Amino acid sequence: MSLLAGEEGPAAQSGWGHDHERKGFFTDTSICIGCKACEVACKEWNRNPIDGNLEILGSSYDNTGALGANTWRHVAFVEQGRERIEEARESGRKLVSLGMPGIGPKSSGARGATPAGDLSQVDRTPPDTPEFRWLMSSDVCKHCTNAGCLDVCPTGAIFRSEFGSVVVQQDVCNGCGTCVSACPFGVIERRDDGTVSPFAVREEEDPRRGTASKCTLCYDRLVDGEEPACSATCPTQSITFGDHPDLAEDAKQRVADLHARGMTEARLYGTNPKDGVGGTGSVFLLLDEPEVYGLPPDPQVPTKSLPKTYARTGLAAAGMVAAVALSFLGARR
Amino acid sequence: MSLTEFDADRPPEKPRRRRGDGRRRRRRGLGEIGMGDGSREGAVVEDVEFERADEYGSYYGRPVVKAPPWKAPIAVYLFLGGVAGGSGLLAFGAQCTRRPLLRRNARLVALGTVGLGTVALIEDLGRPERFLNMMRTVKVTSPMSLGTWVVGGFASLSGVLGALEVDRMTGRKLPLGPLRPLLGAAEGPASLGQVVLAPLLASYTGALLGNTIVPTWEAGRGHLSYLFASSASLAAGGAAMVTTPVAEAGPARLLAAAGVAGDVVSMHRMKESMHPLEREPLETGTPGKLLTWAERLAVAGGIGALLGGRSRVVAAASGAALLTASALTRFGVLNAGLESVKDPRRVIEPQKARLAARRAAGITDDSITAGG
Numbered sequence: 001m002s003l004l005a006g007e008e009g010p011a012a013q014s015g016w017g018h019d020h021e022r023k024g025f026f027t028d029t030s031i032c033i034g035c036k037a038c039e040v041a042c043k044e045w046n047r048n049p050i051d052g053n054l055e056i057l058g059s060s061y062d063n064t065g066a067l068g069a070n071t072w073r074h075v076a077f078v079e080q081g082r083e084r085i086e087e088a089r090e091s092g093r094k095l096v097s098l099g100m101p102g103i104g105p106k107s108s109g110a111r112g113a114t115p116a117g118d119l120s121q122v123d124r125t126p127p128d129t130p131e132f133r134w135l136m137s138s139d140v141c142k143h144c145t146n147a148g149c150l151d152v153c154p155t156g157a158i159f160r161s162e163f164g165s166v167v168v169q170q171d172v173c174n175g176c177g178t179c180v181s182a183c184p185f186g187v188i189e190r191r192d193d194g195t196v197s198p199f200a201v202r203e204e205e206d207p208r209r210g211t212a213s214k215c216t217l218c219y220d221r222l223v224d225g226e227e228p229a230c231s232a233t234c235p236t237q238s239i240t241f242g243d244h245p246d247l248a249e250d251a252k253q254r255v256a257d258l259h260a261r262g263m264t265e266a267r268l269y270g271t272n273p274k275d276g277v278g279g280t281g282s283v284f285l286l287l288d289e290p291e292v293y294g295l296p297p298d299p300q301v302p303t304k305s306l307p308k309t310y311a312r313t314g315l316a317a318a319g320m321v322a323a324v325a326l327s328f329l330g331a332r333r
Numbered sequence: 334m335s336l337t338e339f340d341a342d343r344p345p346e347k348p349r350r351r352r353g354d355g356r357r358r359r360r361r362g363l364g365e366i367g368m369g370d371g372s373r374e375g376a377v378v379e380d381v382e383f384e385r386a387d388e389y390g391s392y393y394g395r396p397v398v399k400a401p402p403w404k405a406p407i408a409v410y411l412f413l414g415g416v417a418g419g420s421g422l423l424a425f426g427a428q429c430t431r432r433p434l435l436r437r438n439a440r441l442v443a444l445g446t447v448g449l450g451t452v453a454l455i456e457d458l459g460r461p462e463r464f465l466n467m468m469r470t471v472k473v474t475s476p477m478s479l480g481t482w483v484v485g486g487f488a489s490l491s492g493v494l495g496a497l498e499v500d501r502m503t504g505r506k507l508p509l510g511p512l513r514p515l516l517g518a519a520e521g522p523a524s525l526g527q528v529v530l531a532p533l534l535a536s537y538t539g540a541l542l543g544n545t546i547v548p549t550w551e552a553g554r555g556h557l558s559y560l561f562a563s564s565a566s567l568a569a570g571g572a573a574m575v576t577t578p579v580a581e582a583g584p585a586r587l588l589a590a591a592g593v594a595g596d597v598v599s600m601h602r603m604k605e606s607m608h609p610l611e612r613e614p615l616e617t618g619t620p621g622k623l624l625t626w627a628e629r630l631a632v633a634g635g636i637g638a639l640l641g642g643r644s645r646v647v648a649a650a651s652g653a654a655l656l657t658a659s660a661l662t663r664f665g666v667l668n669a670g671l672e673s674v675k676d677p678r679r680v681i682e683p684q685k686a687r688l689a690a691r692r693a694a695g696i697t698d699d700s701i702t703a704g705g
């Protein structure tokens with residue numbers, strides 16, 4: 001079913017040819033300081049409405065809540081104690097010993113402290129486990145290789161851009177909402193309320209009301225040769241933007257570095273092209289299980305099993321025809 | 334990272350609280366807690382209770398995936414589309430077996446329900462005026478797209494056949510003029526087209542709901558089409574039993590009974606195949622109640638159709654029960670899905686389980702989380 005996973009990458013495979021490199025994000029949550037500059041930059045650039053009513057959510061420093069129609073970047077805050085940190089170290093270590101796509105550091109590491117070559121001899125004694133830690137992670141649309149939202153959109157409003165990103169044309173979308181239920185990451189949402197102005201002064205109508213909305217990977221900036229607003233503004237380079245293959249390489253290198261220092265809680269999310277969405281355009285380095293950050297542990301694009309689902313639909317239809325035929329044959333006058 | 338040396342001096346951690354300990358936290362606006370006009374100095378967050386995300390095994394118990402913005406009109410559409418599809422099949426059968434009343438009524442029911450259903454579908458769009466944008470393209474990967482074409486095609490053909498029937502009923506009084514012979518000639522092809530699209534109209538909605546990541550629907554992917562086709566059969570049978578004299582409604586009664594059997598069996602098989610957390614919304618709360626009543630009414634209606642269907646009164650009552658049952662099934666399944674999204678455990682636990690199962694089976698290379 002027109003799944004785009006493949007060596008060529010989504011941009012080439014959806015007909016843009018080979019002159020375009022797939023773009024994406026590498027979000028290294030281990031150096032995020034939770035400043036939310038990305039959230040603000042995104043809101044400003046895209047003139048997205050406010051979510052909620054300036055509430056304090058009571059969830060650490062996160063008063064945004066979740067990704068949604070009006071929030072295309074969301075910084076998660078998680079507070080953890082020693083016990084949970086140890087669990088995270090353990091689960092990270094297991095990922096490696098499971099033979100998950102392994103650690104393969106570049107022999108000439110970009111970072112000075114990187115041991116080259118085989119890591120099995122490296123001393124993996126973890127540093128002292130801290131008593132407490134904050135996890136901060138800036139979440140965003142994954143720009144999936146096999147994007148559920150794109151597959152199911154019946155109007156063709158969602159398209160694959162030449163940068164390999166997934167973009168909604170809000171002037172085409174009719175707000176059917178099918179895409180919302182097909183995103184395994186709970187990213188895209190229909191904007192049902194909200195204007196550009198804050199709650200107190202609600203006069204302008206948002207022309208994008210009633211249509212699906214999510215991160216565009218700053219398509220409007222990319223076509224002008226700019227980088228996205230969120231990564232441009234990130235003061236720690238926790239969010240880096242660039243060519244997808246390079247980013248994936250950097251991410252692997254970084255996780256290898258961290259593991260080498262005993263910080264085995266580090267792991268990658270989205271770099272594996274064999275996963276349920278064919279790998280993501282936005283990849284993440286996480287310091288705990290994905291669900292801790294509100295990410296699904298095993299996302300699967302629904303389209304993957306659509307042939308099977310259609311087969312059931314066909315069988316059900318055939319069964320119904322048979323039932324009607326038998327009813328007419330069996331009915332006495 | 335330890336931020337200050339005072340971190341070593343923390344009081345011992347309280348035992349973890351679990352969800353649902355009865356404490357509800359009230360959200361407050363900033364204005365409420367003393368920053369509004371700046372006149373009071375701010376213990377801004379003084380009595381806001383903070384939570385630890387790991388009390389939940391998820392991110393503060395917030396949903397991981399989102400439910401589509403589908404409300405009651407979509408359930409109505411699922412129901413009416415089913416009645417329309419089933420009636421299209423009955424109409425064709427009646428045409429072939431020379432049951433003119435059943436044919437006429439089924440065609441009119443098909444036209445009425447598919448018309449109302451389409452209105453309900455459009456009503457639920459965020460931008461109803463852009464409904465026709467769905468006709469810009471045909472996408473095989475989108476059950477919504479294919480379904481729209483099926484609905485559109487079925488509705489047009491039903492329009493032709495319905496006009497014919499109305500014309501006949503009124504003794505050729507419709508102001509058709511030169512179109513009348515054309516319409517007459519179109520009857521054969523139109524009814525053939527209708528009978529091809531009808532079962533798809535009744536069953537594609539299973540793929541529409543199934544092809545999502547809404548936990549309860551995703552888990553029901555393999556069964557929803559069977560359930561919906563059965564529900565459509567019993568509803569269309571019921572509609573014919575209500576509208577058509579018993580002498581011609583024999584096939585409708587049999588179809589209704591077969592539909593009840595299929596409905597009950599496929600619902601149970603669907604539930605069996607689910608993770609307990611995915612099944613729960615179908616069995617508890619309002620959707621649970623709706624579905625329990627749907628099953629009771631369906632069984633009652635099915636028995637009524639088989640045993641008492643030759644009495645006009647019993648037939649009409651059973652038909653009404655069956656129609657209600659089908660509507661309740663659609664509302665129940667739709668709402669169970671919308672409910673299932675609210676609790677992140679319904680997403681996380683089944684996903685962890687399937688990942689663990691694949692790992693146990695030796696497949697370790699398809700996880701989204703990787704060690705490097």
Ligand code: SF4
Pocket residue numbers: 141142143144146147148149150166182183184185186187188214
């Ligand atoms: S994360 Fe969701 S919204 Fe983003 S591309 Fe993937 S499926 Fe679409």
Ligand code: SF4
Pocket residue numbers: 152153154155156157158168172173174175176177178179180190211212
């Ligand atoms: S809501 Fe808009 S973008 Fe989403 S599937 Fe429907 S038409 Fe496409």
Ligand code: SF4
Pocket residue numbers: 041042043045046072073140214215216217218219228229230231
């Ligand atoms: S890429 Fe642009 S649209 Fe997407 S989160 Fe960043 S700033 Fe927002």
